[in-house]
Amino acid sequence: MTALQYGGGQGTEELRTQICEVMAAEGILDAKPENVVITAGSQSAQDVATKVFCNPGDVVLVEDPTYVGALNTFEAYQVQVATVPMDGDGIVPDLLEAKIAALQTAGKNIKFLYTIPSFNNPSGVTLSAERRQQVVDICRNANILVLEDNPYGLLRFDGKPLTPLRAANPDDVIYMGSFSKIFAPGLRIGWALVPAHLQRRYYLASEAVTLCPPTLNQMLVSAYLRDYDWRGQIETYRGLYKERCDAMLAALGEYMPPGLSWTRPEGGFFVWVTLPDGVDTYPLLKKAIDAGVVFIPGAAFTHSDDPSNKIRLAFSAVPPETIREGVRRLAPVLREAIAAL
Numbered sequence: 001m002t003a004l005q006y007g008g009g010q011g012t013e014e015l016r017t018q019i020c021e022v023m024a025a026e027g028i029l030d031a032k033p034e035n036v037v038i039t040a041g042s043q044s045a046q047d048v049a050t051k052v053f054c055n056p057g058d059v060v061l062v063e064d065p066t067y068v069g070a071l072n073t074f075e076a077y078q079v080q081v082a083t084v085p086m087d088g089d090g091i092v093p094d095l096l097e098a099k100i101a102a103l104q105t106a107g108k109n110i111k112f113l114y115t116i117p118s119f120n121n122p123s124g125v126t127l128s129a130e131r132r133q134q135v136v137d138i139c140r141n142a143n144i145l146v147l148e149d150n151p152y153g154l155l156r157f158d159g160k161p162l163t164p165l166r167a168a169n170p171d172d173v174i175y176m177g178s179f180s181k182i183f184a185p186g187l188r189i190g191w192a193l194v195p196a197h198l199q200r201r202y203y204l205a206s207e208a209v210t211l212c213p214p215t216l217n218q219m220l221v222s223a224y225l226r227d228y229d230w231r232g233q234i235e236t237y238r239g240l241y242k243e244r245c246d247a248m249l250a251a252l253g254e255y256m257p258p259g260l261s262w263t264r265p266e267g268g269f270f271v272w273v274t275l276p277d278g279v280d281t282y283p284l285l286k287k288a289i290d291a292g293v294v295f296i297p298g299a300a301f302t303h304s305d306d307p308s309n310k311i312r313l314a315f316s317a318v319p320p321e322t323i324r325e326g327v328r329r330l331a332p333v334l335r336e337a338i339a340a341l
C-alpha cells in the first residue's frame with residue numbers, strides 16, 4: 001500500500017541513505033541523507049536548481065559543448081547562457097576566469113557554472129584531476145555556485161572514478177546524480193546533494209513541482225541496491241561500454257576519411273567527431289538516415305544558432321559489430337560532404 005501512496009517530498013530515507021553509499025563509491029564521503037533530495041531524474045534536479053537560483057536575464061556558464069537537456073532548461077527560465085571553452089582536459093581554468101571577469105565587468109549576474117566534469121555529453125571529454133579544485137576555487141572566489149552533473153561518473157572504463165568536484169567542496173557545489181545510466185532510465189529517479197545552507201530552499205521548490213518523487217520507483221531502486229550486487233553490475237557495464245567504445249574508435253580509424261578528428265573518452269557513452277571547417281553537419285542527418293545510421297548533429301549541443309561541423313556518436317546502445325557497421329555506413333556521407341566543400 002505504501003508503494004502506491006504519496007511519500008515524503010524529499011524522497012524515502014532508505015533510498016537517500018543508499019544514495020550516500022553510491023556517492024561514496026565515487027569519493028564523496030561526507031554526504032548526509034538529510035541533504036539529499038530525490039528528483040524525477042537528474043533532469044528535474046537541474047530544473048529545480050534553475051528555478052530556485054536564477055531570474056530571467058541571469059547568466060549561467062556552461063561548457064562548450066554541453067548537454068542539450070540543460071540548455072533547454074536554461075532557455076525555459078529565460079537564463080542567458082555563456083560558454084566556457086574546453087580543451088582535451090575539460091574547462092580551461094584561465095579562460096573560465098577571464099570569462100567571469102568579462103561578464104562581471106559588463107554588469108552580468110552569474111548564478112552558476114553548470115558542468116559535466118566526467119565524460120561530458122556530448123564530447124566525452126573529462127575535466128582532469130589537476131583542474132578540478134582550480135575550477136571550484138575560481139567559482140567560489142567569484143561567488144558563483146557550481147552545478148555538477150555527474151550521471152556517468154561511475155562508468156570510467158579503468159574502474160577508478162575521478163573524485164567529483166563536490167567531494168572537497170560541500171558548501172560550493174550542488175551535485176546531481178542519476179540511476180538512469182547505472183540502472184534504469186525509465187524509473188526516472190535521480191537526486192541532488194545540496195549544500196546544507198541551501199537544502200531547505202531547494203527541497204521546498206522540488207516538493208512544489210512534484211509533491212514527492214514516485215514512491216513505487218524509489219522502492220524498486222532501494223530493493224535493487226539492497227538485494228543485488230550493484231557494484232558488480234557497474235563493473236559489468238564498464239567492461240561492456242569499454243568494448244563498445246574501443247569498437248567505435250577502431251572503426252573510425254578504419255573507415256573515416258582524412259581531415260576528421262575525434263575524442264577518445266575515458267568513460268561514458270559518447271565520441272565527438274570534428275569535421276573540417278565549413279561542413280554543416282545538420283543537413284547530413286537525413287542522408288545518414290537514408291544510409292541506415294543515425295547521429296546527433298553538433299548544433300544541438302550549443303546555444304548559438306551557427307552551423308556546427310561536429311557530430312555526436314553514441315556507443316552505448318548497440319553491440320560492437322553494429323557499431324562497426326554504423327561507422328562504415330556513415331563514412332561515405334561524410335566523405336561526400338567534405339568533397340563538396
Ligand SMILES: Cc1ncc(COP(=O)(O)O)c(C=O)c1O
Nearest residue numbers: 041042043067116121178180190
Ligand atoms: C549530462 C546529462 N545530464 C542529465 C541527463 C538526464 O538524466 P536523467 O535520466 O537522470 O534525467 C542526461 C541524460 O542523457 C545527461 O547526459
